[in-house]
Amino acid sequence: MALTREDVLGALKGITDPVSGSDIVSTGMVRALAVEESGAVRFVLEIDPKRAEQMEPVRAEAEAKVKALAGVGAVSVVMTAHSTQNAPPDLKPKKKAEPTGPQKIAGIEHIIAVASGKGGVGKSTVSANLACALAAEGKRVGLLDADVYGPSQPRMLGVSGRPASPDGKTIMPLRNHGVTMMSLGLMVNEGQAVVWRGPMLIGALQQMLMQVQWGALDVLIVDLPPGTGDVGMTLAQKAHIDGVVVVSTPQDVALIDARKGIDMFNQLKTPILGMIENMSTHICSNCGHEEHIFGHGGVAREAEKIGAPLLGEIPLHLDIRTAADGGAPIVVAKPESPQAQSFREIARKLMEMGVT
Numbered sequence: 001m002a003l004t005r006e007d008v009l010g011a012l013k014g015i016t017d018p019v020s021g022s023d024i025v026s027t028g029m030v031r032a033l034a035v036e037e038s039g040a041v042r043f044v045l046e047i048d049p050k051r052a053e054q055m056e057p058v059r060a061e062a063e064a065k066v067k068a069l070a071g072v073g074a075v076s077v078v079m080t081a082h083s084t085q086n087a088p089p090d091l092k093p094k095k096k097a098e099p100t101g102p103q104k105i106a107g108i109e110h111i112i113a114v115a116s117g118k119g120g121v122g123k124s125t126v127s128a129n130l131a132c133a134l135a136a137e138g139k140r141v142g143l144l145d146a147d148v149y150g151p152s153q154p155r156m157l158g159v160s161g162r163p164a165s166p167d168g169k170t171i172m173p174l175r176n177h178g179v180t181m182m183s184l185g186l187m188v189n190e191g192q193a194v195v196w197r198g199p200m201l202i203g204a205l206q207q208m209l210m211q212v213q214w215g216a217l218d219v220l221i222v223d224l225p226p227g228t229g230d231v232g233m234t235l236a237q238k239a240h241i242d243g244v245v246v247v248s249t250p251q252d253v254a255l256i257d258a259r260k261g262i263d264m265f266n267q268l269k270t271p272i273l274g275m276i277e278n279m280s281t282h283i284c285s286n287c288g289h290e291e292h293i294f295g296h297g298g299v300a301r302e303a304e305k306i307g308a309p310l311l312g313e314i315p316l317h318l319d320i321r322t323a324a325d326g327g328a329p330i331v332v333a334k335p336e337s338p339q340a341q342s343f344r345e346i347a348r349k350l351m352e353m354g355v356t
C-alpha cells in the first residue's frame, strides 16, 4: 500500500518535544509535510532558533523514524526558525548603515516576483509557465525558486542534480525549456539539517541574486514562498524589482491571505503588477464541461478594489498538473491548448507592460 501522510504523522507522533513534553505533531512543530508518490518525504520542523542545538536530536529521530517506514524513499527534514514577532527593541547604538536601498543587479534587466498569500494556490505552477512562455516569446528568462518551504521548480522544469561551482565563488544555474533556473532547495543536501533563520535566508537569497551566473537576462522571475515572510521583504528591500504578480484562487480564504501580501508590498512601495486567478473554472478533461469549483470572479473583484489589473484567469485542468509533475509545464508540453494559451496571454501582457 502506498505511503500516506497519516503514516508519516503517526510515526512522528511517537516523538516527544523535550520542552513541552507533548509529541511534536500536537505542538504544531511539523509543517509543510509533503509525501510524494515516489515515497520521498519532506517536512519542516519549526523551532525556536535558540533551541536549534537542543532540537537536532529530535530532527535526527524524526528522520530515522520516517525512514524506517515501509515505502519511504528519500527523507528531507529541515529545521526552520522565525524571529519572534515582537522582538524587544534594539537599544544598542547602530553601526554605520551600509548602502541598503534596492539595487539593480548587473545583467538582469527586470525582476518580477510571484507571490501568494496562501500555499498551494498554484504560485509555482504559474511561475514556471510564465517563465517558459516568456522564453518562447524570445526573452532571456531566469527563474529563481525562493520557496524554502517547498522548492518545486526543479521538478516542474524537469531538472535535477546539484548546481556546480567550478571556481568556488560563483554558482552555475541549471537550464531547461529555455529557462535558466536556480532553487534554494538545490543548495540543501537531502536529509541535512538546515535552520533557515532570518539572517540565513537573507544571505542565501543574496547569494542567489549575486553569485549565480545568470548571464544576461531580460527578466528574472522569482517564485516567493507563500505568505508575507522574510524572503519577499528582503527581495523587495535589496533588489530593484519591477513589481509583484499575486496569484490567488477565487475562494475568500485565499483572497484574505492575498490581501495581507498586497499590504506588505504596498508598505515596501513595490508595485503590484496585477493579480492572477488560478483554478478559476474547472474544465473536465473527459467531456470539457466547465464548472466553478472554487467560485469565480473573486480575484477580478479584488483586483478592481486595489486598482491593479487582472492579468488573467487560469482554469483548473488536469493537464496543467500532469504537465508540471512531468517536468514540462503545459506551455511547453501542449503550447496550443487553451490552458497554455491562458498563461501565454499573461506573459504577453507583462511584455506589453514593459516589465520583461
Ligand SMILES: Nc1ncnc2c1ncn2[C@@H]1O[C@H](COP(=O)(O)OP(=O)(O)OP(=O)(O)O)[C@@H](O)[C@H]1O
Residues within 6 Å of the ligand: 116, 118, 119, 120, 121, 122, 123, 124, 125, 126, 147, 150, 152, 225, 226, 278, 279, 314, 315, 316, 317, 318, 320, 321, 322, 324, 325
Ligand atoms: N490550474 C491548475 N490546474 C490543475 N492543477 C493545478 C493548477 N495550478 C496548480 N495546480 C496543481 O496544484 C498543486 C499546487 O500547485 P503549486 O505547487 O504551483 O502551488 P504553490 O502555490 O506554489 O504551492 P506552495 O506554496 O506550497 O509551493 C500542484 O500539484 C499543481 O500541479
